[in-house]
Amino acid sequence: MKAITLIGSTGSIGTQTLDIVSEHPDKFRIVGLAAGRNVELFAAQIRQFRPQIAAISAADKLPELQEAIKDVYPQPILLAGETGVIEVARYGDAQTVVTGIVGCAGLLPTIAAIEAGKDIALANKETIIAGAPVVLPLVEKHGVKLLPADSEHSAIFQCLQGVPQGGLRKILLTASGGAFRDWPVEKLPTVKVADAIKHPNWSMGRKITVDSATLMNKGLEVIEAHYLFGMDYDDIEIVIHPQSIIHSLIELQDTSVLAQLGWPDMRLPLLYAMSWPERIYTNWERLNLVKSGDLTFREPDHQKYPCMGLAYAAGRAGGSMPAVLNAANEQAVALFLDEKIGYLDIARCIEFVCDRHQNDNKQNPSLDDILAADQWARQEVFTATEKLATQPQILSVG
Numbered sequence: 496m497k498a499i500t501l502i503g504s505t506g507s508i509g510t511q512t513l514d515i516v517s518e519h520p521d522k523f524r525i526v527g528l529a530a531g532r533n534v535e536l537f538a539a540q541i542r543q544f545r546p547q548i549a550a551i552s553a554a555d556k557l558p559e560l561q562e563a564i565k566d567v568y569p570q571p572i573l574l575a576g577e578t579g580v581i582e583v584a585r586y587g588d589a590q591t592v593v594t595g596i597v598g599c600a601g602l603l604p605t606i607a608a609i610e611a612g613k614d615i616a617l618a619n620k621e622t623i624i625a626g627a628p629v630v631l632p633l634v635e636k637h638g639v640k641l642l643p644a645d646s647e648h649s650a651i652f653q654c655l656q657g658v659p660q661g662g663l664r665k666i667l668l669t670a671s672g673g674a675f676r677d678w679p680v681e682k683l684p685t686v687k688v689a690d691a692i693k694h695p696n697w698s699m700g701r702k703i704t705v706d707s708a709t710l711m712n713k714g715l716e717v718i719e720a721h722y723l724f725g726m727d728y729d730d731i732e733i734v735i736h737p738q739s740i741i742h743s744l745i746e747l748q749d750t751s752v753l754a755q756l757g758w759p760d761m762r763l764p765l766l767y768a769m770s771w772p773e774r775i776y777t778n779w780e781r782l783n784l785v786k787s788g789d790l791t792f793r794e795p796d797h798q799k800y801p802c803m804g805l806a807y808a809a810g811r812a813g814g815s816m817p818a819v820l821n822a823a824n825e826q827a828v829a830l831f832l833d834e835k836i837g838y839l840d841i842a843r844c845i846e847f848v849c850d851r852h853q854n855d856n857k858q859n860p861s862l863d864d865i866l867a868a869d870q871w872a873r874q875e876v877f878t879a880t881e882k883l884a885t886q887p888q889i890l891s892v893g
Contacts (some may be wrong), residue, residue: 498693499769515766529551584607648720665745668733672694675708739759819856819872
């Protein structure tokens with residue numbers, strides 16, 4: 496059995512990872528679990544999977560968790576706070592750590608796991624987007640594997656199996672188009688939070704659903720693909736594919752194009768990252784091409800999705816700029832979800848912050864540089880909102 500530690504166990508990625516472990520008890524066992532603040536669900540997971548170590552990020556919830564699992568035997572080592580999550584990531588004989596925390600909070604636990612010699616099933620794209628200048632050298636130094644566990648990069652990784660070195664010519668990332676793919680651009684100023692969190696294809700968390708609506712999720716995936724697969728930004732293309740059946744494609748040097756298809760189900764890329772290079776039999780619903788119907792594609796509208804261009808620009812700038820882009824986006828989306836800024840202000844705030852960082856962009860940032868840039872960008876979003884209130888004309892995007 497492969498020993499697994501899971502960071503972010505009560506989120507969508509985490510619960511689906513544990514579904515896989517439940518379905519394949521002969522293949523996987525849980526060593527460690529870390530969660531945010533959902534004590535009820537976390538206690539149930541500890542009771543079912545009996546980890547050796549567990550941590551709850553919200554330190555104020557530790558007494559409640561201790562009470563909820565007081566009858567569990569044997570008791571896990573129980574920790575709290577960011578340091579507790581980091582300790583879980585590096586603990587014990589886990590071979591693979593699944594990183595399911597949303598946002599830049601996943602960076603430090605991932606680094607700890609790499610330094611402890613553990614392979615990473617990467618479901619936290621921000622770790623690479625913000626931290627690649629630090630993370631990738633550590634992966635090489637410690638000889639661990641960094642396996643993509645999100646659907647698009649897993650699709651690329653699967654298609655690359657057997658492709659000779661130098662055979663890859665282009666990456667095509669498919670995007671659903673999000674909540675506003677069929678809206679006219681002129682209607683976007685009227686967008687409300689309730690509109691932005693209605694994904695046309697599936698149910699996800701509020702933040703990632705907004706990222707899907709702005710297409711920032713795909714812009715971030717472009718940066719991730721650049722780092723994971725070593726492709727130039729000119730050779731990574733986004734295409735709108737409303738049916739979400741093709742999860743991404745690669746073009747080879749001879750113009751042959753390979754695609755990975757399947758029903759939209761995060762369990763499949765998670766399973767592949769956890770079990771690679773094996774293929775494990777499942778009884779999940781198999782893809783029926785007749786049932787799936789027409790598969791269509793269209794070019795993304797740059798006017799509708801200005802975040803896409805901002806992501807390409809940040810990626811090309813490199814250094815600490817992708818960390819600033821990611822942090823500014825997280826903060827701006829949080830303000831939008833709190834109804835403190837408008838939908839179009841998300842891109843305007845991000846552009847403002849990235850422009851302010853140009854002269855301070857560090858091409859070879861340390862971990863401290865990346866963390867400082869992240870914190871600076873979050874605060875700078877508030878400066879951007881003040882400018883929006885008094886001088887909206889200075890922010891041009893949208």
